[in-house]
Amino acid sequence: MKLSLVRVAFALSSLTAASPTLAAQGNSATLPHTVPVMMERLTTAEIRDAIHTGKTIVLIPSASTEATGPAIALGKHLVRAQYIAEHIAQELGNALVAPVMPFAPTTDESRFPGR
Incomplete structure (x- = not known):
C-alpha cells in the first residue's frame, strides 16, 4: 500500500510538472479564478443561473471502470x-x-478481477 501511494504521488507530481497551467499554480489542484462547471457539484439553481449567463454546452464524459x-x-x-x-x-x-x-466498451478484461 505504501509503495502504491508513493507511485500515485510521483505520478501527480509528474503531471503537475508536465502541465504549464498547473506548474504555474504550484501544487494547486484547482484552476485559478474559474467558474464552477461540474454539474454534480452545483445546485439546480446554480445550473439555471449558469445557463442564463451563457452556458450553452454540456459535456458528457464517458469512461470505463476497468x-x-x-x-x-x-x-x-x-x-x-x-x-x-x-x-x-x-x-x-x-x-x-x-x-x-x-460505462464504455472494453475488451480483454476477463483476466483481471473486479471488472
Whole structure:
C-alpha cells in the first residue's frame, strides 16, 4: 500500500510538472479564478443561473471502470475523464460538465478481477 501511494504521488507530481497551467499554480489542484462547471457539484439553481449567463454546452464524459492489474485503481479512467472534461469546459468558457458515465466498451478484461 505504501509503495502504491508513493507511485500515485510521483505520478501527480509528474503531471503537475508536465502541465504549464498547473506548474504555474504550484501544487494547486484547482484552476485559478474559474467558474464552477461540474454539474454534480452545483445546485439546480446554480445550473439555471449558469445557463442564463451563457452556458450553452454540456459535456458528457464517458469512461470505463476497468482493471489493468494490481498496481492501478479500477476508477483511473473516471478520474482522468472528469479532470480533462473540467479543463475543456473551462477553456471553452460556455460549457458545463455532466457526471462521468462510468460505462464504455472494453475488451480483454476477463483476466483481471473486479471488472
